[in-house]
Amino acid sequence: MVAYELYLYDEIKGYELIGILPERRKDPKRITKESVLKWGRMVLGEGADNKNILIKQMTIDDTTHQAFDVNRHFNY
Numbered sequence: 001m002v003a004y005e006l007y008l009y010d011e012i013k014g015y016e017l018i019g020i021l022p023e024r025r026k027d028p029k030r031i032t033k034e035s036v037l038k039w040g041r042m043v044l045g046e047g048a049d050n051k052n053i054l055i056k057q058m059t060i061d062d063t064t065h066q067a068f069d070v071n072r073h074f075n076y
Contacts, residue, residue: 001060002031003067006040009052019043022060 002023007015021039025031040053059068 001062003058003060004036004039005056005058006043007054007056008044009054015054 004021004023006018006021008018009015021036023031036055036057037053040055044053056069060066061068
């Protein structure tokens with residue numbers, strides 16, 4: 001399963017984990033950088049500074065539930 005971790009950068013605390021979104025779309029062509037970042041902006045609200053958003057894609061093994069970093073980051 002693919003999931004995304006949403007981080008917000010704070011100058012004092014650094015990157016803080018805000019939430020995790022499991023990918024539910026079956027058609028991989030619908031998964032774009034913009035669609036993932038849209039979720040991040042929706043969670044953080046209109047007042048969030050988009051430059052401070054980091055979304056990290058990860059894969060979670062369905063059997064062991066172990067998470068693997070895909071090393072694909074979406075910065076806005």
